[in-house]
Amino acid sequence: MINYKALINGEFIDNGNWLEIYDPYNNEVAGKVTALKPEDIEKAFMFARNAQENWENVDLITRIKLMNDFKNLIEKNKNEIAKIMTSEISKNLKESLTEVERTIELIEYTLEEAKRMEPLALTGEGIGAKNKIGIFSRVAKGVVLAISPFNYPFNLALAKIIPALVMGNTVVFKPATAGSLVGAYIGKLSIEAKFPKGIFNVVTGRGREIGDIITSNKEIDMISFTGSVPIGKNIKEKASTKDLVLELGGKDPALVLDDSKLENWSKQIVDGAFGYSGQRCTAIKRVITTNKIADKLVPMLKSQIESLTVGSPYENKAITPVIDQKSADFIKGLIDDSVSKKAKVLCGNKFENNLVYPTLIDNVTLDMRVAWEEPFGPVLPIIRIDDLNEMIKIANDSEFGLQASVFCSDISNAINVAKKIKAGTVNINGKSQRGPDCFPFLGIKDSGQGVQGVRESLLSMTRYSGIVINY
Ligand code: NAP
Ligand code: G3P
Numbered sequence: 001m002i003n004y005k006a007l008i009n010g011e012f013i014d015n016g017n018w019l020e021i022y023d024p025y026n027n028e029v030a031g032k033v034t035a036l037k038p039e040d041i042e043k044a045f046m047f048a049r050n051a052q053e054n055w056e057n058v059d060l061i062t063r064i065k066l067m068n069d070f071k072n073l074i075e076k077n078k079n080e081i082a083k084i085m086t087s088e089i090s091k092n093l094k095e096s097l098t099e100v101e102r103t104i105e106l107i108e109y110t111l112e113e114a115k116r117m118e119p120l121a122l123t124g125e126g127i128g129a130k131n132k133i134g135i136f137s138r139v140a141k142g143v144v145l146a147i148s149p150f151n152y153p154f155n156l157a158l159a160k161i162i163p164a165l166v167m168g169n170t171v172v173f174k175p176a177t178a179g180s181l182v183g184a185y186i187g188k189l190s191i192e193a194k195f196p197k198g199i200f201n202v203v204t205g206r207g208r209e210i211g212d213i214i215t216s217n218k219e220i221d222m223i224s225f226t227g228s229v230p231i232g233k234n235i236k237e238k239a240s241t242k243d244l245v246l247e248l249g250g251k252d253p254a255l256v257l258d259d260s261k262l263e264n265w266s267k268q269i270v271d272g273a274f275g276y277s278g279q280r281c282t283a284i285k286r287v288i289t290t291n292k293i294a295d296k297l298v299p300m301l302k303s304q305i306e307s308l309t310v311g312s313p314y315e316n317k318a319i320t321p322v323i324d325q326k327s328a329d330f331i332k333g334l335i336d337d338s339v340s341k342k343a344k345v346l347c348g349n350k351f352e353n354n355l356v357y358p359t360l361i362d363n364v365t366l367d368m369r370v371a372w373e374e375p376f377g378p379v380l381p382i383i384r385i386d387d388l389n390e391m392i393k394i395a396n397d398s399e400f401g402l403q404a405s406v407f408c409s410d411i412s413n414a415i416n417v418a419k420k421i422k423a424g425t426v427n428i429n430g431k432s433q434r435g436p437d438c439f440p441f442l443g444i445k446d447s448g449q450g451v452q453g454v455r456e457s458l459l460s461m462t463r464y465s466g467i468v469i470n471y
Contacts, residue, residue: 002031004184006204009047010197024321030087033180033204044201045219048170051198056168070193071107092313103155106437114166133469138462140168142221149227153179160224163457170199245450250281250402252432253395256289257408265407266300272431278378282432321354328354331377334370396422401444403432
C-alpha cells in the first residue's frame with residue numbers, strides 16, 4: 001500500500017489525517033493520501049500567490065526545460081504510474097499505460113506550442129490611427145486552480161497543469177479522490193524535477209469536504225475544471241473567479257444514417273460506448289437510427305459486446321468494475337427503468353457488486369431515463385426512429401452538447417447532418433473522443449463552457465498584455 005502526501009510550497013504535508021483510497025476491483029486499500037484541512041488549503045493558495053511573480057519572471061526557455069525534465073521523469077516511471085492508476089480507478093493496465101504515454105505526447109506538444117504564443121502586433125493605420133503600433137503579448141493570469149475527474153487522473157490533470165505552469169502561472173491542483181494517488185505522485189515527480197517552491201501545489205481530500213473552500217479562495221485567477229455537471233454548476237456559483245473552463249458531462253449520440261459500412265461502424269460504436277467501461281465523458285451513450293438499419297446493426301453490436309472480456313483490470317479485461325457501488329447502483333436504476341417501460345435488454349444487465357456486464361438495450365423510447373441520463377458505465381441504448389429530422393431533434397433535445405457521431409457514407413449528407421447537431425464537435429464515421437489532445441475540446445449547454453486542448457488551454461490560462469507605441 002502506498003501513502004502519498006499533499007504538496008504545499010515544496011513540502012510534503014502530513015497533518016495526521018489520511019484519506020484511504022480503495023481499489024474498485026478488490027475493495028482493498030490501494031493507498032492513502034493526506035486529508036487536508038481548511039487552513040492547509042489557505043496556505044497552498046498563499047504560497048502559490050507568493051511564488052507566481054518570480055515564476056513568471058523566469059524566462060520561457062527555462063520554464064520549458066524544467067517541464068521537459070518533469071516529462072522525462074514521467075517516461076522513466078510510466079509503468080509505476082500506470083499500476084497506481086489501475087489500483088485506484090480500475091482502468092486496465094494497458095489503458096492506464098496508454099493514458100500515461102498519451103500525456104507524454106501532450107506535454108511535448110504543449111511545450112512546442114508555448115514557443116508559438118507570439119504577441120499580436122497591430123497598426124492603427126486601417127482605422128485612422130496611423131501613428132499607433134500595438135503589441136499584445138500573452139502573459140500569465142496568475143494563480144490557476146486545476147481540478148480533475150477520476151477517469152483520466154493523469155491526462156486530464158496534466159492537460160491543465162502543464163499549460164498553466166509553462167506560461168508562468170502557479171498552480172493549485174485538486175485531484176479526484178479516486179485518482180489522488182496518481183495526483184500526489186505528480187507532486188512527487190515535481191519535487192524530483194526541482195520545481196521551484198510554491199509553483200505547483202497538490203491539495204488532497206474529499207471534494208465534498210474541501211471543494212467549496214478551495215474554489216472560493218480569493219487568490220484564484222482562473223479555474224480549469226473537469227467533472228460532472230452538478231459540481232461544475234456548483235463551482236460556477238461558489239467560485240471566487242468568473243474565469244472558468246468547465247468540461248462536464250455528455251450524452252453523445254451516434255446517428256447511423258445508412259447500412260453501407262455497418263461492420264466497421266459497429267466496431268467504432270462498441271469501442272466508443274464501452275472503452276474504460278463507458279466511463280468516458282465522450283463515450284457514445286445512445287445510438288439513434290432507423291428500424292431497417294437497426295435490424296442489421298443491433299445483432300452486430302450484440303455479438304461484439306458479448307465478446308468483450310469482463311473482469312480484472314490487472315488481466316487487461318475490456319470491461320472492469322465501475323468506480324464504486326454507488327455508480328453501479330445508478331446504472332442498474334437506469335436499466336431497470338427502461339425494462340419497466342418495455343425496453344428489450346439484449347445482453348448484460350448482470351451485476352457482480354460494481355462489476356457491470358456490458359449491456360445493450362434495444363427499443364429505447366423517449367420516456368425512459370436511459371435515453372437522456374448519463375450512465376457513466378457500460379450501457380448502450382438503441383433509439384429507433386425512421387425520420388431523419390426527428391433523429392436530429394432527439395440528438396439536440398439533450399441537456400448535453402459535448403460531442404456526437406454521424407455514420408454515413410455520403411460525406412455531403414454527413415456534413416449537412418453534422419452541421420445541424422448542437423454539440424462541441426461532431427465526428428463523421430468515427431467514435432466521439434476528446435483526443436487527439438491538440439484538437440480544441442469543448443462542450444456546449446450543460447456539457448461545459450470554455451475550451452480545452454493544447455493551444456486553447458495555453459490561451460485560456462493567459463491574457464493579453466498590450467503596449468501601444470505612439471510615433
Ligand atoms: P465529479 O464528481 O464532478 O468530480 C470531479 C472533481 O471535482 C473531483 O476532483 C472532485 O473531487 C471535485 N469536487 C467534488 N466536489 C467539489 C466541490 N464542491 N468543489 C470543487 N471540486 C469538487 O466528477 P467525477 O466523478 O470525477 O467524473 C465523472 C464526471 O465527470 C462525469 O459526469 C463525466 O461526464 C465528467 N467528465 C467530463 C469530462 C470532459 O472532459 N467533459 C472528462 C471526464 C469526466 P472528489 O473526487 O474528491 O469528490
Ligand atoms: O471523459 C474523459 C474525456 O476526456 C474522454 O477522453 O480521449 O477518451 O475521448 P477520450
